Amino acid sequence: MVRNIAIESLLVCLLHYFIFFSVHLRYSSAQKTSIPLGQSLKLNETLVSPGNVFALGFFTPNGSSFVYLGIWYAALPGRTVVWVANRANPIQANDSGALLTLSLDGTLAVVDGNTSRLWYANSSSSTSPGNDTTAALSDDGRLAVSGNQVTYWDSFGDPSDTFLPAMGFITNTTSGKSVQWTSWASVSDPSPGRFSLGLTRYSPTNPIQLYLLNGSALLWRTGPLSGRIFSGLPNMSIFSIYGFNPSQNGDEFTLGLNSGSSRLNRFVVDPAGVVKQSNWSETAGAWVDLWKQPGGPCDRYNWCGSFGLCDPLNATDVCGCLPGFEARSGTGRDGCVRRTQFGCGTNGSGFRSLPSVKPPDQGTVFANLSSQAACQAACLGNCSCTAYIYTSGTGCIMWFGDLLDILQFSGETDGLELFLKLAPSEIAGAHGRKYVKIYVPSILGAVILVACIFCLWRQKGRLNELWKRNGVGSSMVSYMGTLDHVAESGRRVEENGEGLPLLDLASVRAATNGFSLANKLGEGGFGPVYRGKLSGGQEIAVKRLSRNSGQGAQEFMNEARLIAKLQHRNLVKLVGCCVEEDEKILVYEYMPNKSLDAFLFDEALGRELDWERRYTIVLGIARGLLYLHQDSRLRVVHRDLKASNILLDAAMNPKISDFGIARIFGGDQTQEINTIRVVGTYGYMSPEYAMEGRFSIKSDVFSFGVLVLEIVSGKRMTRFHHPDLSLNLLGYAWKLWNEGRAQELLDPSLTASSVISSDQVVRWIHVGLLCVQDDETDRPTMSTVVVMLGSEASNLPPPSMPAYSSRRRRTAGEANSTSTDGSGIDQSVNLVTITAMEAR
């Protein structure tokens, strides 16, 4: 008996000795890069990603006595765990036999010393795994079981408490089930806690937003996605250049971060129920929180009750009521009730604007209403509609019934503008905050009449002027002929195979998933644009011209011909084209940041365009245009330069795009061409072009001037709204300039930044005003403009009064208002490209 014990202890001793040695022998090679089928990862081993960004292994949280399998940042000090496998079933501290195994049937499992499964990964694929199947960790933090190009399981579909940049918030629109990010129970206990974040209530008619739940109770929400940023999360925009991007694949809806986000960036739901975004700071050697939510009581879901308005800055009581509502009881937390009921029908109610609020919960998205006027009319026409929002980022959202969870932001550009439906008496009695004016139709009529008369008067002046110039005009007609001839010979060269690579339709189809809706980026003037990826991995934007547009065919050859010959870093690059079957397709390099207007005129995104970025953009556009006008082999007038035709690459460099109506011209650069077809965008068109059809490089200079003023002010030329209705953006800039207050034109979201040189701002406005002068001979050429923008000297010539400095038509600001019979709704938001016939 005694001997038995002695032998046993000797064996145990030997065993320990063996284990000790094997541990040490293996220590240097304890890092694996993959786990093949049938093999495993032991307690002391780690699996690292190829770039050593992430590591997978067993760990014991601070203050815990259990062991878990998790993923952390391999290269960062401290162990920041981003994913835990066996959250609910920990490994006992004394269990030295636990493993992560990839069994022969392809199941990844954490097993204890008795080989019973503590956790396992369910394969989503029905095919049985091949011999090449492995479990591996990627540099974006994804643990996946895959082989033979099939992914059997992926940890991103079963996240813990951390959202990594490569992940997506996912929901199944058929079942309504969404993937949830769940907090740890406590800082030392990874088991699932009370708080979870996800696209909890998303459906195609619900706005895209994330909800934070406490158990099953709503605790906080992000507010609808507006552009790429959540409207209830103003601080996010300051840090997120890239933002979120929704996509739909079958019944799976995914909200992912746009590529380009830093890898060392994460969103965490912490055990106290706080969601935060953190970024690794190299200088501090620690994670820095960019924002945290919920913060104050106003962030708590529906803190003030139905129709309440929570104002965190109100020292008396954060809970108040929406205008036109009164507290149901003494304090606001019970919610509020309407003071004056309104009648049904279009004449019984109107709208009051509430700027800078977190939009209410439970709105309905109307994707088919694509203008503010249409959205407003629909809300007015529906008796149970209580409010609406329209922005380019959210589209039309309407609310029916109670308005819940509204927060008043203090920053002018934070949140969104809500239009609240009220009885006319409540609108008339509005005081304090901004409200929507109601114009009496007769005043409106008078304004339109005056505008028309002015318009005709100007037109007449222009025609007279043209008459006088007609001696020169006749030679221009023959010049036009030569031009078309030049264009023809250009095409012949093209067809001889020089320049433009031809792609076959099948590969373009494959690259865009058969032109799937999910890949669609938008709709251009002549057809839809898709995002795609060539088999080589190159990201592309595919412009597919509408089949039956005869006009499109001409534009197509023009654009293909032109761009193939133009190579400049500030012009969008043509990858190839495709003419097959009935298809006419242009393939461009893909620009991840879309177009300038999406940033410049968006409340939230505008702030990401700091002065330095705007500087790069203005200079880049100027250089691109200079190249078009005089530095390229051809001389080109773009004719449709505007913010939406400036695309931004990943580093926010501007690229001029859309050469659909550009024209080649030859010889003298001050040469003018007359055309009967005036095509372009109202507001950016120079007066001589809009009225007489005359265009030259100076027409582009005019558009550039408008663009500069838009970039400085952050305001749209076509929707500029000034209390003095007689002024448009150019007129307003001119007024401020003459009063020596030019720097007041600066975008308010820029004024907080200290890096702005006010000399530079004033010089830009000066250059902008020089470019939009009425007489084209007074406008500088692009080469002069480039010098002016870059120079420090202030010896620029004084500008004269710009063209169009007073408005001749109603503005979108007025389109905001509602007249009592509904006739004040202006459907014609002038952002569309117009074609007008002009008699010569």
Ligand SMILES: *[C@@H]1O[C@H](CO)[C@@H](O)[C@H](O)[C@H]1NC(C)=O
């Ligand atoms: C664990 O706790 C120690 C001491 O409290 C601390 O120094 C260390 O940073 C903690 N580690 C982690 C990963 O939190």
Ligand SMILES: *[C@@H]1O[C@H](CO)[C@@H](O)[C@H](O)[C@H]1NC(C)=O
């Ligand atoms: C490990 O410890 C637990 C309790 O702490 C005990 O129940 C279990 O038997 C132990 N297992 C081994 C293998 O020692």
Ligand SMILES: *[C@@H]1O[C@H](CO)[C@@H](O)[C@H](O)[C@H]1NC(C)=O
């Ligand atoms: C293995 O199973 C035995 C009996 O069920 C149990 O006592 C022991 O604690 C288990 N060991 C581990 C490591 O779980």
Ligand SMILES: *[C@@H]1O[C@H](CO)[C@@H](O)[C@H](O)[C@H]1NC(C)=O
């Ligand atoms: C795997 O699927 C089974 C049944 O379908 C489920 O009970 C189990 O929780 C799943 N396991 C994991 C790790 O998802």
Ligand SMILES: *[C@@H]1O[C@H](CO)[C@@H](O)[C@H](O)[C@H]1NC(C)=O
């Ligand atoms: C979504 O849910 C439906 C119904 O539960 C299911 O049939 C479908 O397979 C799910 N889709 C995905 C992509 O999981």
Ligand SMILES: *[C@@H]1O[C@H](CO)[C@@H](O)[C@H](O)[C@H]1NC(C)=O
């Ligand atoms: C979550 O809900 C529980 C139970 O209702 C409550 O006690 C707790 O205070 C809530 N936590 C937060 C952060 O709201």
Ligand SMILES: *[C@@H]1O[C@H](CO)[C@@H](O)[C@H](O)[C@H]1NC(C)=O
């Ligand atoms: C995080 O920091 C890196 C560099 O420190 C920076 O490039 C990146 O833009 C930051 N990300 C966010 C979202 O702020």
Ligand SMILES: *[C@@H]1O[C@H](CO)[C@@H](O)[C@H](O)[C@H]1NC(C)=O
């Ligand atoms: C947002 O930013 C402002 C100013 O930078 C700061 O005062 C505020 O606390 C931040 N809010 C949150 C929720 O992080």
Ligand SMILES: *[C@@H]1O[C@H](CO)[C@@H](O)[C@H](O)[C@H]1NC(C)=O
């Ligand atoms: C603060 O709230 C009280 C009560 O709702 C309200 O009467 C008051 O006008 C508010 N103050 C401000 C500055 O909004």
Ligand SMILES: *[C@@H]1O[C@H](CO)[C@@H](O)[C@H](O)[C@H]1NC(C)=O
């Ligand atoms: C306008 O309102 C009045 C009562 O307020 C109602 O009698 C009338 O029918 C309404 N007119 C229209 C066109 O809705």
Ligand SMILES: *[C@@H]1O[C@H](CO)[C@@H](O)[C@H](O)[C@H]1NC(C)=O
């Ligand atoms: C818009 O779509 C809704 C349903 O989604 C429909 O009821 C409504 O009639 C449509 N409106 C228009 C103007 O097409």
Ligand SMILES: *[C@@H]1O[C@H](CO)[C@@H](O)[C@H](O)[C@H]1NC(C)=O
């Ligand atoms: C509506 O009017 C407000 C000013 O009253 C203006 O700031 C806003 O841009 C207008 N909205 C649209 C879509 O024109």
